Amino acid sequence: MNKALVNKIIPFSSVDGPGNRLSLFLQGCNFNCLYCHNPETINRCVNCKDCVKSCPTGALYLEGNKVLWNSSLCIKCDECIKICTHNASPKTTLMTVNEIIEKIKSVLPFISGITVSGGECSLQSDFLVELFAEVKKLGITCFMDTNASTPIYNNQELLKVLDKAMIDLKAYDNAEHLSLTGMSNETVLRNIKILASLNKLYEIRTVIVPDLLNNRHTVDMTSKLISSIDNNIIYKLIKYRPLGVRENLINSTVPSMDLMNSLSSLAKKNGCKNVIIL
Numbered sequence: 001m002n003k004a005l006v007n008k009i010i011p012f013s014s015v016d017g018p019g020n021r022l023s024l025f026l027q028g029c030n031f032n033c034l035y036c037h038n039p040e041t042i043n044r045c046v047n048c049k050d051c052v053k054s055c056p057t058g059a060l061y062l063e064g065n066k067v068l069w070n071s072s073l074c075i076k077c078d079e080c081i082k083i084c085t086h087n088a089s090p091k092t093t094l095m096t097v098n099e100i101i102e103k104i105k106s107v108l109p110f111i112s113g114i115t116v117s118g119g120e121c122s123l124q125s126d127f128l129v130e131l132f133a134e135v136k137k138l139g140i141t142c143f144m145d146t147n148a149s150t151p152i153y154n155n156q157e158l159l160k161v162l163d164k165a166m167i168d169l170k171a172y173d174n175a176e177h178l179s180l181t182g183m184s185n186e187t188v189l190r191n192i193k194i195l196a197s198l199n200k201l202y203e204i205r206t207v208i209v210p211d212l213l214n215n216r217h218t219v220d221m222t223s224k225l226i227s228s229i230d231n232n233i234i235y236k237l238i239k240y241r242p243l244g245v246r247e248n249l250i251n252s253t254v255p256s257m258d259l260m261n262s263l264s265s266l267a268k269k270n271g272c273k274n275v276i277i278l
């Protein structure tokens, strides 16, 4: 049975797809976005032990050379995350599909589905296939919130059990995408086009970062792309907020509502019907 490294589970979320959903955050990402708001989800812990002494409650301890976490002693102060220089967290748990299904069953009457996010969830796609197959037996929907950097469109097993994807398109220009994330956006764009043609694309998201990105170009091109495929696909424009970011990598202001409204108007002018500012 597959296991996934889980960063956290939020039993009820109203911002990760339609309705009330359980959100599952997996550890590990292949992007290194300059504005990442959860950099502690990027890498897996390398057991350097630096954080163990910072824990005020003894929730972190050593077993041989491994750093382990006792969730019952954790007071969620995040001192360990502040200390870590590896963009990792000691507060992760290796979980089986059955263990996650039990968590889902405990809130099943109150949710319409689950959304798996990250980190980057498609990096653990074998686990997703097994999990989604079991979740569908419960009669609820399976979404993934993804950077779309892996060819989801080629993974027939995953496509069979995936209801919809929510995809980040962080920059339309490939050079800008490369300098922002460390990777090309070619696969991202291909995923968007193919998943939309299969009616498996729920929304596209772009973070608006005034002092770093050519936001107008990305919104212009992305909204034209959405309109050319299916203008009902949601286009979510997300305000950059400097919360949890690595301040040595980014220094940007928060976009004004004037800027957000003008980008929203541009997307609507290009034909998008469902533009949301967040």
Ligand code: SF4
Residues within 6 Å of the ligand: 054, 055, 056, 057, 058, 059, 060, 069, 073, 074, 075, 076, 077, 078, 079, 080, 081, 091
């Ligand atoms: S968040 Fe939890 S594990 Fe981390 S330092 Fe605080 S108490 Fe310890």
Ligand code: SF4
Residues within 6 Å of the ligand: 044, 045, 046, 047, 048, 049, 050, 051, 052, 067, 080, 083, 084, 085, 086, 088, 089, 090
């Ligand atoms: S979470 Fe970070 S600081 Fe703590 S042991 Fe792992 S890599 Fe080291």
